[in-house]
Amino acid sequence: MSSLPAADALAIGVEAARAAGAVLVERFGGPVSGLRSKSSATDLVSEADERAEHTIVGYLRARRPDDGIIAEEGSEASGRTGLRWYVDPLDGTINFLYGIPHWCVAICCADAQGPLAAAIYDPLRDELFSGMRGAGAWLNDVPLRANGKNDLASALVGTGFAYIASSRRMQGRILASVIGEVRDIRRNGSASLDLAWTAAGRFDAYFESVDQPWDWMAGTLLVREAGGRVTELTPADPALPRIIASAPAIHDALNRLLERAVHKAQNSID
Incomplete structure (x- = not known):
């Protein structure tokens, strides 16, 4: 060592x-x-x-x-x-x-x-x-300082989608329950930049089902060091949110919203 x-x-x-x-x-x-x-x-x-x-x-x-x-x-x-x-x-x-x-x-x-x-x-x-x-x-x-946003309803939220079609369908169902509860959603196509932008306050929050450490380790360190909060989950279904990062004041509300969205999406599967 x-x-x-x-x-x-x-x-x-x-x-x-x-x-x-x-x-x-x-x-x-x-x-x-x-x-x-x-x-x-x-x-x-x-x-x-x-x-x-x-x-x-x-x-x-x-x-x-x-x-x-x-x-x-x-x-x-x-x-x-x-x-x-x-x-x-x-x-x-x-x-x-x-x-x-x-x-x-x-x-x-x-x-x-x-x-x-x-x-x-x-x-x-x-x-x-x-x-x-x-x-x-x-x-x-x-x-860098994470955004001081304290109202989830006015939050700009970044996210991403999986490469597997079945996972994207599940993520679409989750997103359908989220998009009406926040200001808007952005899907820019780079998890690391999304997290960096959350650390910089360009996004109020970000969530995604990224599962490889190179996708999120650098970005989550930046969010935490910028004063934001990060929740790291280990869902059994790889389509579900793995990383949730946000301004500190809206973090708990975002976690609760995603829990409800996941529950609804899982119960709506034909």
């Missing part, structure tokens, strides 16, 4: 994220290559994902050769330091492939206590969301 100061972990994560961002910007809007499917025909990975992951993993192995790594496109190392890096080299692949300018790089360093430092980089806007456990969160150099 070895320790790494959070500031050092953050510096490494930031440099790796920026390097991967440069790789992705070079490829954004160009011809798509190396395209293949993963969990379903709608869950795609491209050469850009793999090149970005190669860049990040190479950087991490050069700087921290004994740390563990878990990355979305398959790079993995068990490590022996007690530290592990969770890497999503391109969160928002479908947006990227369609030329939609909403995607990011997400990296989180975790120890035995959980997320230690995180970087979420949006290279097209040159927005770097970062945070350290117990020290705060920032957008570039500006401290």
Whole structure:
């Protein structure tokens, strides 16, 4: 076991994220290559994902050769330091492939206590969301604060959908019970950016059924360090909400609303 100061972990994560961002910007809007499917025909990975992951993993192995790594496109190392890096080299692949300018790089360093430092980089806007456990969160150099919203009915809520059609149908039923109880819903297509935007107060809340740690570990650290609240669930049905993040004053009300929505959706299945 070895320790790494959070500031050092953050510096490494930031440099790796920026390097991967440069790789992705070079490829954004160009011809798509190396395209293949993963969990379903709608869950795609491209050469850009793999090149970005190669860049990040190479950087991490050069700087921290004994740390563990878990990355979305398959790079993995068990490590022996007690530290592990969770890497999503391109969160928002479908947006990227369609030329939609909403995607990011997400990296989180975790120890035995959980997320230690995180970087979420949006290279097209040159927005770097970062945070350290117990020290705060920032957008570039500006401290982040979650929204002070105290009325769920006027909350702007982000969400996302699964790649599996049956799960999306369940999520649609849940959403039908939520959308009339909040200001509006946004589905932007990048879980990490949705969480970063919640930390920045651009969303009042966010919920989704994300189940892989690289999808949510970086973003949930930012929300918590920005003063927001996060509920992590372990539903038996992968279609149900896994992560709920929000402004602190509306968190309990949002949890109750989602509980009712899930119950209604489950009871409405033909």
